Amino acid sequence: MRRVEGIRLQLDAVNYLKSVKTLLGITYRELSSILDIPESVLSRYATGDMLPSVETAEEMLKKLEERYPISEVVKSRLRMYDTYVDMSFVNLPQFWRLYEVYLGRRFSGLRVDVVLTAAADGIPLAVAAASRFEATLVVAKQYREPGVDNYEYTYLREGRPVTLYVPAGHIKRGYSVFIVDDIARTGKTLRALVGLASKAGAEIAGASILVAKKEVRIDAGFPVDVLYTY
Ligand SMILES: O=P(O)(O)OC[C@H]1O[C@H](OP(=O)(O)OP(=O)(O)O)[C@H](O)[C@@H]1O
Ligand SMILES: Nc1ncnc2[nH]cnc12
Numbered sequence: 001m002r003r004v005e006g007i008r009l010q011l012d013a014v015n016y017l018k019s020v021k022t023l024l025g026i027t028y029r030e031l032s033s034i035l036d037i038p039e040s041v042l043s044r045y046a047t048g049d050m051l052p053s054v055e056t057a058e059e060m061l062k063k064l065e066e067r068y069p070i071s072e073v074v075k076s077r078l079r080m081y082d083t084y085v086d087m088s089f090v091n092l093p094q095f096w097r098l099y100e101v102y103l104g105r106r107f108s109g110l111r112v113d114v115v116l117t118a119a120a121d122g123i124p125l126a127v128a129a130a131s132r133f134e135a136t137l138v139v140a141k142q143y144r145e146p147g148v149d150n151y152e153y154t155y156l157r158e159g160r161p162v163t164l165y166v167p168a169g170h171i172k173r174g175y176s177v178f179i180v181d182d183i184a185r186t187g188k189t190l191r192a193l194v195g196l197a198s199k200a201g202a203e204i205a206g207a208s209i210l211v212a213k214k215e216v217r218i219d220a221g222f223p224v225d226v227l228y229t230y
Pocket of ligand 1: 118120122181182183184185187189
């Protein structure tokens with residue numbers, strides 16, 4: 001393992017610890033008994049006065065992922081209303097860090113050139129994903145960028161046509177594209193993003209959608225990772 005990979009693991013373990021502590025409201029006492037590490041040591045990890053060894057970090061991550069999976073964080077932080085799901089936790093830095101660690105481990109070794117999302121609510125998650133994959137962020141918008149060629153994809157949303165655009169130069173033939181969004185209700189936005197990547201001649205390496213309605217089915221020949229269905 002390269003030195004930098006060890007350091008990443010150490011930081012990932014501490015970030016996971018801090019994120020689940022804040023987002024799930026877990027005490028050091030509980031974390032201490034789950035991890036078998038004294039509370040005083042955990043609090044020094046959290047303040048940054050100390051780092052776990054690489055071996056301890058790997059063990060911590062395994063235990064934390066098993067006991068506090070990111071799906072539990074999503075489930076406990078989202079708020080269901082009649083027809084609306086409040087997903088505002090996707091705007092918390094603690095959640096971005098948790099999501100980065102999750103993606104890095106779930107999709108370890110995946111080559112990604114572009115992380116593609118649709119404006120606006122998917123953007124913070126897509127930034128976190130692009131950061132972890134060392135990829136370029138591309139945001140599909142509901143308007144055409146002027147002065148350049150755009151790929152476009154039109155679908156019907158509650159009877160009205162919606163068109164998503166991306167500048168043609170931003171996704172090239174043969175690129176490996178990873179799709180990110182906060183929620184899929186009808187799956188039409190996800191399908192539109194797949195359509196845009198296909199028009200560009202790119203390959204889709206995978207997709208991560210935090211929350212999806214049970215009815216949403218995407219048979220696109222690539223894995224769509226969903227953390228919570230309703
Ligand atoms: O599966 P679907 O029915 O297509 O819905 C999912 C999409 O809807 C939301 O975006 P929205 O278009 O509301 O724009 P916003 O991100 O600006 O709220 C959400 O961020 C997804 O992109
Ligand atoms: N946050 C949300 N909740 C429910 N339906 C949606 N469609 C798009 N965004 C949504």
